[in-house]
Amino acid sequence: MRYKPYYKSNPGFVFVLFVLTVTTSGEVLPPGTAVTRNDSCTSWRPMHRCEDGTCLPTRDVTLCDFINDCPDASDEKYCGTCDFERGLCGWHDESVGTFSWTSRASSQQREPSSDATMDMEGQGHYMLLQTAGAGVDRTAALLLSPVFHVTDPSCQLSFSYYTNQDNSDRWLKVVTQNIHAAGTGDDLDVPVVKINRIVAGQWNRLMVKLGMSSGMRRVIIKHNFLQLDDSAAIAIDDIKFENCEEKSGMRIMDAGTGNTK
Numbered sequence: 001m002r003y004k005p006y007y008k009s010n011p012g013f014v015f016v017l018f019v020l021t022v023t024t025s026g027e028v029l030p031p032g033t034a035v036t037r038n039d040s041c042t043s044w045r046p047m048h049r050c051e052d053g054t055c056l057p058t059r060d061v062t063l064c065d066f067i068n069d070c071p072d073a074s075d076e077k078y079c080g081t082c083d084f085e086r087g088l089c090g091w092h093d094e095s096v097g098t099f100s101w102t103s104r105a106s107s108q109q110r111e112p113s114s115d116a117t118m119d120m121e122g123q124g125h126y127m128l129l130q131t132a133g134a135g136v137d138r139t140a141a142l143l144l145s146p147v148f149h150v151t152d153p154s155c156q157l158s159f160s161y162y163t164n165q166d167n168s169d170r171w172l173k174v175v176t177q178n179i180h181a182a183g184t185g186d187d188l189d190v191p192v193v194k195i196n197r198i199v200a201g202q203w204n205r206l207m208v209k210l211g212m213s214s215g216m217r218r219v220i221i222k223h224n225f226l227q228l229d230d231s232a233a234i235a236i237d238d239i240k241f242e243n244c245e246e247k248s249g250m251r252i253m254d255a256g257t258g259n260t261k
Contacts, residue, residue, distance in 0.1 A: 050074045064090075065149040066245040080145045080219070082239050083117045084125040090146030091127070091239070097139030099223075101236075104128040116160035116203040116237035126162075129223055129234035143236070145219040147179050148244075153212040155244035157219060160203045162235040171224040172234075174208050179216040192219075203237070210244070 041047045041055035048061040050070035061069040064079035082089030084103055093101040106115050106124050115124030129141050157174070174192045193208045210219070223234055 048075070051077070062149060064146055066151070066155075066241060078146060079148060080239060080241050084115075084127060084237060085117065088127075089239075092144055093142065094144050095139070095141040097141070099129055099139075099141040101127045101129055101141055101143040101221075104130075104235075111164045111233040112162045112203070112235050115235075116162070119203075124237075126235045126237035140222050140224040143221040145239075147216050147218045148241075149213075149216055150246050151210060151213045151217075151244045152246050155210045155212070156207055156242050157210055157239070158205060158207040158242065159221075159239040160205055160237045162203050162233065162237075163200050164233040166200050173222045174206075175220040175222055176210060176213075176217050177220055178213075179218060210241075 041049050043055075043057075046058035047055045048058045048070075049055050050072055051074035052070070052072040054071050056069060061075050063075050066076065066079070069075045078090035080090055082091060088103060095101065103125055104110075104127075106113060106118075106120075106122050106126070108122050112126070113121045115126045118124040127143060161172070176192055192210065193206075221236060
């Protein structure tokens with residue numbers, strides 16, 4: 001590898017440019033010779049590398065918009081749909097009180113003894129609400145989804161829900177939160193749905209209509225353990241986002257500018 005001086009002159013001036021030209025074998029090439037890059041992700045423009053190694057321009061990839069841009073769909077891998085068998089899929093606990101959401105494996109010694117996915121005792125994983133938080137107050141436990149982008153009007157969320165106590169479901173809420181450019185979110189007080197009566201001792205299925213969004217938002221599953229005793233078991237499994245991808249040809253109106261995008 002070496003620098004080769006290249007001279008160019010104009011009346012009264014002399015320019016000296018050092019041109020580096022090299023191949024993988026160490027051979028120095030003449031100035032102006034094109035060098036082919038072996039790494040498809042090496043580019044002067046920003047690139048996104050999919051998990052299967054495919055490289056796409058960053059401008060062509062939008063994470064968590066419910067549309068598979070990568071051939072292996074890895075751009076949507078951590079975007080909320082989850083059975084909790086291989087991690088949390090972008091969900092995370094933000095509880096500040098005594099109770100928190102924790103990933104647990106099924107066990108015959110603990111309720112629920114099976115998850116909703118496999119429905120076999122001692123098999124599978126789920127999110128369990130338990131006294132594992134760092135706080136001391138019995139405040140609402142919050143399970144937050146990843147932030148996702150524009151959604152179609154037909155977008156809906158569904159998940160399986162377990163409780164071992166009658167009427168413990170009345171403190172469960174599903175909330176959506178708009179995320180602003182600064183990363184801050186709106187107040188969480190307005191729920192999308194409050195759970196009606198659920199049969200205790202078995203997995204129940206809940207479906208929630210999320211509807212259209214023209215910006216970034218996330219879902220919060222919120223449970224207030226205030227009036228429940230410590231033996232209560234609350235679990236969530238098999239979360240799915242369905243029909244959320246923006247349909248081809250749809251134009252979303254920006255509420256702030258009145259423009260479509």
